[in-house]
Amino acid sequence: DAGVIQSPRHEVTEMGQEVTLRCKPISGHDYLFWYRQTMMRGLELLIYFNNNVPIDDSGMPEDRFSAKMPNASFSTLKIQPSEPRDSAVYFCASSGQGAVKAFFGQGTRLTVV
Amino acid sequence: DAKTTQPTSMDCAEGRAANLPCNHSTISGNEYVYWYRQIHSQGPQYIIHGLKNNETNEMASLIITEDRKSSTLILPHATLRDTAVYYCIVMYSGGSNYKLTFGKGTLLTVNP
Numbered sequence: 625d626a627g628v629i630q631s632p633r634h635e636v637t638e639m640g641q642e643v644t645l646r647c648k649p650i651s652g653h654d655y656l657f658w659y660r661q662t663m664m665r666g667l668e669l670l671i672y673f674n675n676n677v678p679i680d681d682s683g684m685p686e687d688r689f690s691a692k693m694p695n696a697s698f699s700t701l702k703i704q705p706s707e708p709r710d711s712a713v714y715f716c717a718s719s720g721q722g723a724v725k726a727f728f729g730q731g732t733r734l735t736v737v
Numbered sequence: 738d739a740k741t742t743q744p745t746s747m748d749c750a751e752g753r754a755a756n757l758p759c760n761h762s763t764i765s766g767n768e769y770v771y772w773y774r775q776i777h778s779q780g781p782q783y784i785i786h787g788l789k790n791n792e793t794n795e796m797a798s799l800i801i802t803e804d805r806k807s808s809t810l811i812l813p814h815a816t817l818r819d820t821a822v823y824y825c826i827v828m829y830s831g832g833s834n835y836k837l838t839f840g841k842g843t844l845l846t847v848n849p
Contacts, residue, residue, distance in 0.1 A: 628780075655835060667781070667824075667839040680836055715780050719835070726773075726837055728780025 628729035630716050636735045642704040645732045648697055649718030657726065658691055658701050659715040667715075673699065706736045741825045746844040749819075755812040757843055759825030762806040768829050770801060772810045773839070774821040781824065781839070784810065815847045 629648040637643050649656050657672040671681040676693045684691070688707070693699040703710055713733050719726040742760040749755040761770065772784040785792055785799045787808075792799045798811040812819055824842040828835070 657837060659839075666841055667775075669836065669838050672835070672837075674835070679834065717780070717837075719837075724786060725783045726781075728782070731780055 628716055628718050628727050630714075630729035630732050632732060633730065634733045634735075636737065637706055639707055639736055640705045641736075642702065643706045643710075643734060643736075645701040645714050645716075645734070647699045647701070647716030647729060649699070649716070650720075650727055651697065653718035653720050653727075654696070655719040655726070656693060656699050657715075657717040657719075658699070659717065660712045661715060661731075662712045670701070703734075706734075708736045710734060711736050741827055741840055743823075743825050743840065743843045745841070746846070748846050748848060749812075749815045751817060751847055751849050752814055755815040755819065755845055755847070757810040757812075757823050757825075757845060758807065759810070760807045761825070761827045764805050764827050765829070768827050770799065770805075770808050771826040771828060771837075772797070772799065773824045773826065774819075775824070775842070776818075776821040784823075815845075817847050817849065819845065820847045821845060 631646045654675050658670040659667050661667045670683045671691045672679055673693045689703055691701045713731045715728050715731045717726045717728040769786050769788050771786040773781045775781040784796050785794055787799045787801055801808045822842040822844050824839050
């Protein structure tokens with residue numbers, strides 16, 4: 625099992641550009657989570673899905689952020705337009721039924737200049 | 738979900754047991770206690786969880802007080818690789834509501 629796979633691992637972009645982060649959850653898992661981590665705010669839950677349906681997106685900071693899960697094996701987090709304050713490490717995690725144990729990817733380090 | 742309180746940081750000597758406390762005085766009857774850790778630059782890693790009985794696995798032991806208002810994570814023989822931020826999370830796990838949220842955690846430093 626390759627675990628949760630995120631891409632890219634690092635992304636540097638200019639302010640105003642669109643950024644798309646990608647996540648492939650562990651096969652068979654039906655929960656998927658997106659987190660953002662900064663020194664100032666710690667690890668924040670942005671949104672999570674159950675069976676490809678968004679359950680809670682109250683952590684999404686602004687309308688510039690959107691997340692989709694078109695199928696059980698793929699999810700995206702998009703920022704449009706990006707701003708320097710979006711610079712952070714973004715983690716994706718997945719979990720099986722009952723969501724007892726979540727497995728995290730290695731994260732995408734986003735830098736917006 | 739119930740709020741948790743953890744010390745900001747702790748130190749432990751290599752080879753000794755590390756005991757990490759967590760207070761969750763407002764925990765309700767159907768909420769579980771979860772522990773995760775995050776080693777520098779990596780994603781968080783699940784360690785253990787429990788409801789009211791003590792639990793043990795290959796990584797750690799979880800001791801929950803009888804009134805469930807606090808718990809202790811025990812790493813029996815800490816190594817340098819156990820240096821990490823440890824998060825105690827209290828959460829109801831049921832239905833499709835599973836809002837796994839992290840606080841500030843405890844930075845455990847294992848010293849040689």
